[in-house]
Amino acid sequence: MLTDLQLTSHSADETRQLGEHLGRLARAGDVLCLEGDLGSGKTCFTQGLGRGLSITEDIHSPTFILANEHRGGRLLLYHLDVYRMSGSGEAIGIGLDDYLFGDGVCVIEWAEKIREALPAERLWITFQHLGENERSLKFQASGMRYIELLGIIARSREAFGDEATLV
Ligand SMILES: Nc1ncnc2c1ncn2[C@@H]1O[C@H](COP(=O)(O)OP(=O)(O)OP(=O)(O)O)[C@@H](O)[C@H]1O
Ligand SMILES: [Mg+2]
Numbered sequence: 001m002l003t004d005l006q007l008t009s010h011s012a013d014e015t016r017q018l019g020e021h022l023g024r025l026a027r028a029g030d031v032l033c034l035e036g037d038l039g040s041g042k043t044c045f046t047q048g049l050g051r052g053l054s055i056t057e058d059i060h061s062p063t064f065i066l067a068n069e070h071r072g073g074r075l076l077l078y079h080l081d082v083y084r085m086s087g088s089g090e091a092i093g094i095g096l097d098d099y100l101f102g103d104g105v106c107v108i109e110w111a112e113k114i115r116e117a118l119p120a121e122r123l124w125i126t127f128q129h130l131g132e133n134e135r136s137l138k139f140q141a142s143g144m145r146y147i148e149l150l151g152i153i154a155r156s157r158e159a160f161g162d163e164a165t166l167v
Contacts, residue, residue: 001147001151002141002147002150002151002154003140003141003142003147003150004138004139004140004141005138005139005150005153005154006136006137006138006139007136007137007139008130008134008135008136008137009041009134009135009136009137010133010134011133012041012044012133015041015044015045015048015135015137016044016045016047016048016051017048018045018048018137019044019045019046019047019048019049019050019051019052020048020049020051020052021048021052021153021156022048022049022052022149022153023048023049023050023051023052023053023105024052024053025052025149025152025153026049026052026053026075026105027075027105027145028075028076028103028104028105029101029103029105030105030106030123030145030149031100031106031108031118031119031121031122031123032049032105032106032107032108032122032123032125033108033111033112033118033122033123033124033125034046034107034108034109034110034111034125034127035110035111035112035124035125035126035127036126036127036128036129037127037128037129039129040127040128040129040135041127041135041137042109042110042127043059043060043061043081043109045125045127045137046059046079046107046109047059049077049105049107050070050073050077050079053070053073053074053075053077053105054072054073054074055070055071055072055073055077056072056073057070057072059077059079061079061081061083061109062079062080062081063081066080066082066085066091066094066095066096066099067079067080067099069104075104075105076102076103076104076105077104077105077107078099078102078104078105078106078107079107079109080096080099080106080107080108080109081108081109081110082108082109082110082111082113082114083109083110083113085110085113085114087113087114087116088114088115088116088117089117091114091117092117096114096117100118100119111124120142120143121142121143121144121145121146122142122143122146123139123140123141123142123146123149123150124139124140124141124142125137125138125139125140126138126140139153
């Protein structure tokens, strides 16, 4: 059973394509946790995810609110950025669970800041800056749903474009 997968993206477009691929596979209730430094590609990936869900409106990080809700796609997308949260307690206090257990796909940027408040079953994606246009994306699946999802991603490398490398 595949629980870990590491990919290298060579451009912002390639990261969007990865997100788009996942967006096409996503189901209501999926929780995707994104970890990584400023500018490592979390929002870029989420933009692709929105495209994969056929969401046409602009996706950018929710700055002063907990979440943006994007409607009009195949599924609802909850896009959270918890960079400014003090921790799990604050996130729970302002309604995190409504998004985690809501009727849509939930994507959380800076998920490591609220790790204790997140469900044990999730897909965790760690972004790392390797160079100007290179990013490493490490996927870690917890729970059957996400192990299956990772298996599909691993089997469909061609969907990531010719340049994507599995390492
Ligand atoms: N391979 C790549 N994948 C993703 N982004 C890339 C890549 N190469 C260059 N970039 C650039 O890096 C930046 C990534 O910004 P993005 O907003 O997605 O980061 P972020 O992780 O969401 O940061 P923040 O923590 O500030 O929200 C963009 O300007 C994008 O064009
Ligand atoms: Mg961001």
